[in-house]
Amino acid sequence: MLSPSSLSSTKRLLHVFFRLLLLLEGSALARSRHVITFGSPGLAPAGLAWDPTAQHFLIGSRLRPAVSSVSDAGVVETLVSDPLLPPDSSALVLAVDNPRRRLLVAFARPATLSAYDLRSPRPHRRIFSSALPDPASVPGGVAVDSTTGDAFVTCATGNLIWKVDLDGNPTVFSKSPIYSPPESPGDEDRPEAATAEGGLGGVVHGSRGFLLAVQGSTGRVFKVDTEGGAARSVMDVGGKKGLAAEAEGVAMRSDGGAVVAGGRATRWLTSQDGWSAAAVYDEAAMEEGQARAVVVREGRRVYVLVTPEEEEEGGNLGKGDDGGYKGKRNRIEEVEWGRDSEGETVWPFVMLGLGLAYFMYWRFQMGQLVSNMNKKRA
Known part of the structure; x- marks a missing residue:
């Protein structure tokens, strides 16, 4: 009482x-999701990475051999501008080797993997530049083993993965017929179909000795053993609908889940058997634009690089004073999951x-x- x-x-x-x-x-x-809008003359952003030490995002360029940082406030600064590469080279995909403070960048025209010292003054000093075995190929993704420093580069124009060791020596790591897209009715009469829709996109290194690689044209996800390069198909994020261009980038969460982004969707995948098979746990849709790449920040926060669709670009691939994107049409946005909101x-x-x-x-x-x-x- x-x-x-x-x-x-x-x-x-x-x-x-x-x-x-x-x-x-x-x-x-x-609470609202974090959205960064940014623009830079002639940037045409490609690829996305997160630098946990410097606490900023990194993006490449489809039009020049350059990499820029993007702060949470949308401030863009040049980190790499490599004068030893052709001026029309494209910095398509990148990854941060944080234990060694290296930035790995895969270029096209010609196909090259370069490493840069993030401890050096800007623009960062080049450590090595290695020509990939096929100079005419286009890199689709790059991942790094933080333990060994080995880098893995997928080929967007062929069914293979290269490995580049800590000293910059490239070798063919994985080449499997399983990467070839399944034939559709009528493809037997079109020999070009076997190669027109092949190629691998984003890739990420798992903590238990495997890679996850995605195929943008089919939406398939592959698990690749980092010891011998053996590959198996894990799932098709396009499902029975056969959606195209649904898997341009892939990243791993600290809880063991994976995130696949492409087109107008980002999907959160989970596996209960060590990635022998996987399922879609949640999905988030883009309001506008296309998801080009994905990274995980601070363990579980997922961010995607969103650029205007090609028809919205009016055929201007980043050229001009505003880069063809009217400044704030490029975004790095945090993904808001329905499961988390619940x-x-x-x-x-x-x-x-x-x-x-x-x-x-x-x-x-x-x-x-x-x-x-x-x-x-x-």
Whole structure:
């Protein structure tokens, strides 16, 4: 039973409790995803990486051998501008080897993998530049083994993966017929179909001795053993619909899940058997533009590089004073998952339920107090 002297303090405690509850609920509802808009003359962004030490994003360029940093505020600064490469080379895909503070960049025209020292002054010093075995090929993705420093480069114009060791020596790492897209009815009469739709896109190194590589033209995901290069098909993110260009980039979350981005969708994949097979756990759609690449920041926060669709570019591939994108049409945006939102909205209601239970208990105690005081007066 509460004494009359504790009535005022109990009311104050309830007042503070409900104020805190409203603040928690308001902060959960007001939380918005992080979207960075940016533009730079002639940039034509390609590829995306996250530098956890410098705390900024890195993007390449389809029009020049250059890599830029993008801050959370959308400030763009040049990190790499390699004068030893042809001026029309494209910095298509990149990865950060954080333990060694290296930036790995795969270029096209010609096909090259270069490493740059992130500890050196800007523009960063080149460590090595290795010509890939097929100079006419186009890199589709690059991943790095943080333990050994080995880099893996997929070929977007062929069914193979190269390996480049710590000293810059390239070799063919994985070449498998499983990378060839399944034939569609009528393809037997079109020999060019076997190569027109082949090629691999994004690739990521898992922590347990395997790669996950994606194929943009089919949406298929492959698991590749880092010891011998043996590959197997894990799933088709396009499913039975046969969606095209649905898997341009792939990244790994700290919880073991993978994220595949391409087209107008980003998909969160999970596996229960060590990536022998996988399933789509959640999916997020792009409001506009195309998802070109994906990275994971701080373990679980997923960001995608979004650029205008080709028809929106008006045929201007980044040329001109504004890069053909009207400045703020390029975005690096955080993915908002429906599964995460469900969890965020549940907590305020849990707190509200606890608050109501406490309030009902308080009313019961107050009723007992008033009843006892009336008995004493009687």
